[in-house]
Amino acid sequence: MAAPDLKGRASLANPVHFLALGFGSGLSPKAPGTMGTLAAIPLYLLVAMLPFWAYLLVTALVCVVGVWICDRAARDFGVHDHPAIVWDEVAGFLVTMIAVPLGLVWVVLGFLLFRFFDIIKPWPIRWLDRHVHGGFGIMIDDIIAGVFAALVLHLIVFLVT
Template sequence: MNILSKDKALTHLSLKNPIHFLALGFGSGLAAKAPGTFGTLAAIPLFLLMAPLSLPWYLALTLLSVLAGFYICDKAAKDMGVHDHGAIVWDEIAGLLITMIAAPAGWIWLVVGFALFRFFDILKPWPIRWLDAKVEGGFGIMIDDVLAGIFSLICLQVLAYYFA
């Protein structure tokens, strides 16, 4: 069943297709406003499932989410016929998982990590904006959020060093 929408690109996708389901962040990318923020929110339950894991397992699953994201985002973009459509939010999910690597336990750190990631993802300081504009395909869709996640991770770790 295709997603009904005024956006013709979305009519080429189906939530029954596992690749589309993941690319759309379990459906969160279909939010009428701020799909990136809703995609990042959709990452929270995944993070909470992964948080109790040892660091090597957390890193392995985060790396897997990034590597799979290259394919997931590329396939969804090709199926839609639009590069980096706003509804594709798997990149935001991977970005938050990167942000939260080795984060201190507690809701405050999750909120801070979320805010930092959204800040860098929206503001897109150099070189994030350059990569977002110049790199195509699934790698291009993912790389700006991976870098926003790394910037956020660094900031979160500095804050944790001084305040945790």
């Protein structure tokens, strides 16, 4: 089933919509979640230059404020967790990349692992996705997918380096 059309409901000029739509990447007609995760990479590369404590602070802020952003966008769009809302993917990718060495290989692996866990949704991710609603519900499954991806990515880093 196709997602409801956002024409007249979403505006990239609206800062909440701009963020919820992952800087516009969520408007992609194909794979908006993947496009939202790709849009998170430049943000990650900027934030990765910060001290570790600042990276954690920015990531926490993206997650906490994301609850409000996603809730507001969902109400504005009239659809809970519309596929175009991809701020949760941005947050999930930042969680995935916590304390990971900076490098193209790690960014690609982090991207692939996060997308894997976000798409497959192993327990408890699938349960959270189906049973928790509102902005928190939109965000929590991707944050947990980010935690799962981070654990696997750190295991790979440990084994390889």
